[in-house]
Amino acid sequence: MRGIGVEDSGGVTSRHCSKVTIVTFDCILNMAALFKEKPEHIWNTISEDFPLNPSLRDRAVPLAGSKVPGYSPIYRNVYSQKELKSVPYPGITTLYDTFELCAANNGDKPAFGHRVQKEDGKFGEYVWQDYNTVQKRRNNLGSGLFFVLENNPYKTDSEAHKKLKYDPLSDESFVLTMFSHNRPEWALADLMSAAYSITNTALYDTLGPDTSKYILNLTECPVVLCSKDKVKVLVELKEKNPEALSNLICIVSMDDLTTDDAPLKNYCHDHNISLFDYKQVEKLGEINPLDPIPPKPETTFTITFTSGTTGANPKGVLLTHENAVAGVTFSLSAIPLPKLYPTFYSFLPLAHIYERLNLHFATALGAAIGYPQGRSPLTLLEDVQVLQPDILSLVPRVLTKLEAGIKAQTINNDENPILKSLFTKAINAKMELITNPANENTNPSHLLYDRVLGLLRKKMGMGKLVGFVTGAAPISPETVKFLKASLNCGLGQGYGMSETFSGIMASSIHETEASSCGPVCITTEVKTRDLPEMGYTSKDEGGPRGELLVRGPQIFREYYKNPEETAKSFDEEGWFHTGDVARIDARTGRTWIIDRVKNFxxxxxxxxxxxxxxxxxxxxxxxxxxxxxxxxxxxxxxxxxxxxxxxxxxxxxxxxxxxxxxxxxxxxxxxxxxxxxxxxxxxxxxxxxxxxxxxxxxxxxxxxxxxxxxxxxxxxxxxxxxxxxxxxxxxxxxxxxxxxxxxxxxxxxx
The missing domain is CATH 3.30.300.30 (ANL, C-terminal domain)
Structure with missing residues (x-):
């Protein structure tokens, strides 16, 4: 693999080495510009290098001489022992780069798809926009957004509004907010933010009005791009908090506005907010075009607010393009997909970092992304049957419901004893194969029962499915094994958090033990801190146990406007303290998350x-x-x-x-x-x-x-x-x- 990363001389990488890193990036950028490599060559090279063979990356090992008292040794993936990888190819250092490379090689291929509602209320087939269309709309949306902000009648001389001017030389950005269920327009806004070096954040329904107000106030947000049903909610929030939300002067509806929305427009203007829809802003951008403002690796891409478990105000995790591209590099290395034009289903909320990484992984891969009918999660299986995705990223709660549904139709189907007997034999036979250590990293076939299980896959719209990826919460190994056996596919689980731009670990989708989060990935290094009061130490039998500490190019820089929490979260060597308790297997270096530091x-x-x-x-x-x-x-x-x-x-x-x-x-x-x-x-x-x-x-x-x-x-x-x-x-x-x-x-x- 030709990616590069933070390199050290002895296994200890520090956040304080950032100057060296930037020099390395500058050198590579200059080299890429000097040789002007063709996009086809770069694309083909990345396609050849990724994903990594699971047998080459399914272990992590300790670095020699890195053990100090009170901590485990530093563990790195076997594939990145000498250096941590941070990019998929030299010079591809931002999300703008990853999308431009993809569009140059896949311009006429499907990018974003949605289902159109028919007259009878039902939804039809997926309708697609190709990558060329998305790229054009992205630029029009960015150009139009600057136009409506620079010419906004409610703009003041506040510090936040001084940032609204289009300035390719400025390193400062206002904060744009997205507020909607998953849809192509949400993804378009995210790509536009990356292309024009605009920092963004997101709201979601379950935050509640107080937390939404807190985020909009803290970020001094001037503009929200949202579904039409959220417009009134936002104006009411400003009406109740006029001083805290005084900087909010523009809302852009993802849905078309009609003459029937005149009262809504008036309501917005009554509270010093201009209201537009996407069509209007994109048309203004087409008439008044502005070139993208390519970001730098250190440019802030997004501020993702962690909901937290204490009930206090959420912390804003500041994530850069370097963090994001490292996350994409991790996904490219770890998730096996068809080489040609795979299909994703964007089910998990885009407001959270897990699905954000999925979005930018998919658009770096040239994948087609299908979106749900609406905000309800109940349409999952119906959409999947129409879309036929290659990969499904879900959370344990959804997978356990899927498991229960499959069991009800198969091994627990008392109403059809013949079907129950057939599937019980098929699933048990497959279970025996996939849990045999001799079949590690493979999906062993069964001459007879694969055909039986194929009928179930086809019925559920999973005929093309390579596998599931899960994270965000623990999942039972028995659930993993059952779904892999019954659907004859893979299922890998990972570990990550907002502070790590989603996943930094992922098990092989065909791991026979089906219980670990896999080894640390190629972009990150880890170690554990002893917690003797909880009974966890680096000398525990079977491998070190303790608080998981992480470091590398995928790790966030700071909490937004919160230096106190930032200082508490990092030590003097740049290790981020996750608060999660991990066990690292001494034999394989694979990781299990077993507890929380404060939860005892x-x-x-x-x-x-x-x-x-x-x-x-x-x-x-x-x-x-x-x-x-x-x-x-x-x-x-x-x-x-x-x-x-x-x-x-x-x-x-x-x-x-x-x-x-x-x-x-x-x-x-x-x-x-x-x-x-x-x-x-x-x-x-x-x-x-x-x-x-x-x-x-x-x-x-x-x-x-x-x-x-x-x-x-x-x-x-x-x-x-x-x-x-x-x-x-x-x-x-x-x-x-x-x-x-x-x-x-x-x-x-x-």
Whole structure:
């Protein structure tokens, strides 16, 4: 591979080496300009180099001499031992570069697709814009945006508004905001921001008005590009907070405005906001064209606000083009896809970094990206059946629902015993093949049962599917294995966060163990910090355990306007402290995320408990659960919890354990309201754990619900992390009741 990265002399790379890095980039840029390599040559070289053979990148090893007291050695991917990679090809250093290269080689190929609603209300086939069209619209949108901002009647002499002028020589940018469900116009705005060196950020529905106001105020945002249904919401927010949002003077609707929207326009003008739609702005840009302002690697691309787990205001993660291109390089190296024009489905929210990386990975790859019908996630399978994607990036919550649905149609299909028997044999046979260590990094075929499983794939619209990629939260290895076996495809899980521009690790989609996050990727190096108070050290049997520390070109620079949090997050050698507890396998260097640093408390008998590890263990071992919140108290000797059962799979448990059939999910809560049934459920939950938890780590009482933890209740983040302080307050009466009831299993052997 011809990418380059931050190079060191002895395995220790520092954030303070940035001057050396920039000089290296400048040299490469000058060389690329000097030789004027043809886009076809660069494209072909990248296509030949990526993705990496899994057997060449599926391990990480410690750097010699890098172990210091209190820490593990520094681990790097076997493929990037001498240097960390940061770009896919010398000179391709920004998202503007990656898109321009793609458009030059794939101009007439499909880029963005959406389904058009027919007169009967149903949605038809996907309609596509090619890369040439997207490139032209991108430039028109950027040119038109500068025109409407520079000529805005509500512009003031504020510091934020002084940045609205088109100036190719300036390194300062205003902050543009996107606010919409996934759609081609959202992606177009992101590409436009990259091309014109505009910093952007995003809002999303579950933030709520207070947090949205906080972000718009902090960024001094002058313009929002949004779906039409968000226009009134934004104006109402400014009406209630005129001083905090005084810089907001322009809204551009992604949907067409009509004469019926005259009252909405007037409402905007009443609050010093100009309202346009995309068509108007693009037309103005076509009439008044402006060349793109190519960014530099250090140019700030986006500020992504982390929702956080404490309930406090989110932190803005400042990410540069260097970070973004390193993320694209990681994806190119790790995700196996067809060489020619793969198809993506953009399902996860574009406001979050996981899907942002997917977008720029896809547009660097020349892929076709299909978008959902609208904001509802319920159209996933219907869209997939029409789109036939090659790759699906999902989160565990969606995959567990998919697992339950497939099981209901196959191995748990009591209404069709012949079908049940056939699929049970096929899936079991495939499971045996994919979990055999001799088949590592391969998808072994079965002469008979691959045909049976092919029928299921075709029915679900997954006939072309290479595999799934999942992240953002833990997933049960059993779910991974079942989906891989039943759909005869791959499934890899990764690890990353906003601060790392999404993934920095990814397991092989055909990893036989199906439980790790894979080794650290080629752009990043990692080590662990000892946490003796939690029982995690670098000398633990099987490999080091401790807080995961990361460093490299994919890691963010700072928190936006928050030097205190920035200083707390980095040490003097430039290591970012993730707050996640990891285990690194001594043999393979693969990583498991097993806990959170701050998530532990002491019970009355003096034992330390880490709730996240306990929750993950229950969810992994007892597949009928979808959610869990574990709580302990220093004045109590046992744990209690709130559990969310999966409404589909739990019915088979009830049938097997109680010989009863429940069809209405609403009846499930009443069913487990019976103390004896709840006690039996808890006994079975604890029995499923085997010896994976100690007695004091097991639950003694539970409250059962369908979806107790939700975004709407502000109990979890959009990436499904539990907001523990908020949950403790929200469930206070429930937790008090559980403790008052006492242990349901006292006396039972735990």
């Amino acid at each position: 408390f002491k019970l009355a008998q003096g034992e330390y408990v880490t709730p996240e590890r306990i929750e993950n263990t229950y969810l992994s071992c007892f597949p009928y659960l979808a959610q869990m919140f574990v709580h302990g108290d220093s004045l109590r000797t046992h744990l209690v919890g709130v559990v969310g059962v999966d409404p589909v799979s739990i019915t088979s448990y009830i049938k097997g354990r109680h010989n009863e059939t429940i069809n209405d999910p609403a009846d499930l809560v009443r069913f487990f309201g019976d103390p004896q049934r709840k006690r039996q459920l808890l006994i079975d939950m604890n029995a499923s754990l085997g010896d994976k938890l100690q007695g004091f780590e097991k639950l003694h009482n539970i409250e059962v619900d369908i979806e107790p933890l939700s975004l709407e209740k502000n109990l979890i983040t959009p990436t499904m992390k539990i907001k523990r302080p908020v949950c403790t307050k929200y469930f206070k009466q429930t937790l008090d009741k559980l403790y008052e009831e006492g242990s349901l299993i006292k006396g039972d052997k735990l």
